[in-house]
Amino acid sequence: MTTGAIVLSLRGATKRFGGLVAVNDMDFDVTEHEVLGLIGPNGSGKSTTLNLISGALKPTEGTISLRGTPISHLSAADIARRGIARTFQLVRLLPSMTVLENVRAGAVFGHRRRWGAEADAHALRMLALVGLDRRANAHVGELTYIDTKRVELARVLASEPKVLLLDEWLAGLNPTELEEGIALIKRLRDEGRTIILVEHVMDAIRSLCDRCVVMSTGTKIAEGTPEEVLSDPEVIRAYLGDDDA
Amino acid sequence: MTKRDWQSITLSAVLLAVAACLPLTGDAYMLSIGITIAMYAVLATSWALFSGPTHYISLATAAFFGLGTYTTAIGIENGLNYWVTLPIAAVLGAVLAVLVGLATLRLSGVYFVIFTLGLAELVRQVVTWGQNLSGQKGLYVLTDITEVHIYWQLLVLAAIVYLTGWAIGRSRLGFALRIIGDDEEVARHSGINTSRAKILLFMVSGATAAVVGSILAPRYIYIEPALAFTPMLSFLVVIMALLGGTGRLWGPLVGVIPFTLLWEAISSSFPNQTTLLLGLSFLVIVYLLPRGFVGLIESGKRKLREREAFA
Numbered sequence: 121m122t123t124g125a126i127v128l129s130l131r132g133a134t135k136r137f138g139g140l141v142a143v144n145d146m147d148f149d150v151t152e153h154e155v156l157g158l159i160g161p162n163g164s165g166k167s168t169t170l171n172l173i174s175g176a177l178k179p180t181e182g183t184i185s186l187r188g189t190p191i192s193h194l195s196a197a198d199i200a201r202r203g204i205a206r207t208f209q210l211v212r213l214l215p216s217m218t219v220l221e222n223v224r225a226g227a228v229f230g231h232r233r234r235w236g237a238e239a240d241a242h243a244l245r246m247l248a249l250v251g252l253d254r255r256a257n258a259h260v261g262e263l264t265y266i267d268t269k270r271v272e273l274a275r276v277l278a279s280e281p282k283v284l285l286l287d288e289w290l291a292g293l294n295p296t297e298l299e300e301g302i303a304l305i306k307r308l309r310d311e312g313r314t315i316i317l318v319e320h321v322m323d324a325i326r327s328l329c330d331r332c333v334v335m336s337t338g339t340k341i342a343e344g345t346p347e348e349v350l351s352d353p354e355v356i357r358a359y360l361g362d363d364d365a
Numbered sequence: 366m367t368k369r370d371w372q373s374i375t376l377s378a379v380l381l382a383v384a385a386c387l388p389l390t391g392d393a394y395m396l397s398i399g400i401t402i403a404m405y406a407v408l409a410t411s412w413a414l415f416s417g418p419t420h421y422i423s424l425a426t427a428a429f430f431g432l433g434t435y436t437t438a439i440g441i442e443n444g445l446n447y448w449v450t451l452p453i454a455a456v457l458g459a460v461l462a463v464l465v466g467l468a469t470l471r472l473s474g475v476y477f478v479i480f481t482l483g484l485a486e487l488v489r490q491v492v493t494w495g496q497n498l499s500g501q502k503g504l505y506v507l508t509d510i511t512e513v514h515i516y517w518q519l520l521v522l523a524a525i526v527y528l529t530g531w532a533i534g535r536s537r538l539g540f541a542l543r544i545i546g547d548d549e550e551v552a553r554h555s556g557i558n559t560s561r562a563k564i565l566l567f568m569v570s571g572a573t574a575a576v577v578g579s580i581l582a583p584r585y586i587y588i589e590p591a592l593a594f595t596p597m598l599s600f601l602v603v604i605m606a607l608l609g610g611t612g613r614l615w616g617p618l619v620g621v622i623p624f625t626l627l628w629e630a631i632s633s634s635f636p637n638q639t640t641l642l643l644g645l646s647f648l649v650i651v652y653l654l655p656r657g658f659v660g661l662i663e664s665g666k667r668k669l670r671e672r673e674a675f676a
Binding site: 174175176195196197198200201205206208212213214215216217224225226228229230231233235275279 | 537540541543544546547548550551552553554555556557558559
């Protein structure tokens with residue numbers, strides 16, 4: 121396990137929708153330069169947890185802090201400005217704009233704010249980082265699926281976040297694209313970024329994550345290195361059911 | 366600023382100067398139409414500043430316009446100088462916009478449309494009630510301001526609105542509004558305070574409509590709530606702006622000029638069929654010109670370019 125300063129911590133984070141408890145008393149920390157995988161079967165509350173962190177939803181109880189400062193009462197915009205940026209499970213681009221303008225949105229309004237030529241130059245650097253600088257002036261409607269994902273990632277990176285939240289960023293890619301995708305995130309990891317990854321792709325989890333938090337029906341059931349948690353009987357039971365455990 | 370910016374500014378200044386010469390023709394009818402066009406140009410352009418990028422269709426223009434006319438009427442009645450009432454109207458318009466914005470901008474789509482329509486009606490009813498308490502049905506606005514003055518004031522206001530729109534389009538605020546119009550969720554998660562951005566623009570729009578009301582008040586000489594707050598005004602502004610197209614700053618103007626001329630022709634020859642025209646225009650815009658004349662011009666340009674590319 122990496123031992124760095126704690127960047128993000130959840131304490132008793134809970135989200136109820138009426139009688140349904142989507143996220144129940146979640147506790148975990150993310151340290152600097154760490155890639156944390158948030159995994160679990162469908163409907164286990166991973167995306168909701170991510171929504172709580174990004175401010176898309178407010179926790180019913182508990183606190184979420186960024187470098188020791190509570191952020192759970194803030195709006196999504198304020199949280200983004202403090203340095204937590206996310207991608208969406210279903211890619212969300214700005215359809216009326218070019219690739220460069222999409223990425224500029226992150227550069228102009230995010231954690232570190234830029235404007236004018238500086239914002240454009242920065243957005244172009246981010247596009248180069250995800251391998252899309254040659255398509256800067258293309259319209260987003262012309263892109264392939266993985267390229268739309270790249271644009272979204274570049275937009276998020278352009279805000280220079282302290283914590284990067286990737287919600288199933290690798291989902292829906294074909295095997296070749298998946299390889300490229302994993303290589304791309306590996307590069308971000310090698311740059312020392314702090315990332316929380318909600319993911320189903322086991323190869324990606326094994327090769328990318330320093331640590332995993334496993335959720336089942338809204339609760340944390342295991343935490344540790346990918347090897348540890350993936351061999352944990354309770355995790356196997358959560359994924360495959362009682363008979364196979 | 367680029368060379369193109371200078372070109373557009375020069376062109377706009379020349380057009381404005383030409384428009385300012387209209388009273389020199391000495392034709393009272395022309396001047397009257399000129400005032401109507403200038404008035405709707407300002408209203409539709411400032412409406413589009415907010416509604417264009419955000420796609421929030423506001424039907425509250427009449428509320429702001431009426432607020433302006435009443436501010437000037439009441440101000441003059443109480444001994445204020447006419448020129449003092451204009452900035453007061455602007456401030457009141459902006460304040461009303463903040464109140465409306467705080468209450469409604471969380472709504473989206475059709476809910477926002479209905480709410481603004483209802484709000485304009487509410488303001489009208491409140492003013493009617495207040496007016497009845499005073500024992501009179503309306504107010505006299507007696508000034509020595511002539512039609513020519515009104516026309517020139519509107520042109521100055523138009524110039525201010527265009528400059529403001531141009532500045533906003535190049536600012537962070539303008540970019541933020543385009544992002545909000547595309548995807549509000551992305552806007553929020555990119556760090557944009559969406560409510561603040563929307564309310565700021567709504568204030569610009571509301572203050573402008575209020576000042577237009579103020580400027581027009583002396584033209585009416587006698588105002589009543591039913592005249593100053595007529596919901597027809599809100600509809601006309603929306604139709605003209607959409608007919609022109611809200612994608613460009615000059616778009617609404619392209620809709621205002623033909624529509625006003627047509628409206629004049631129809632209301633003088635078929636005064637009972639004006640509503641019919643309104644309905645037909647809605648259909649035409651929705652079915653044939655969803656992006657207005659601007660959209661038509663731009664897709665025409667694109668086709669031309671593509672043809673050249675293949676040739």
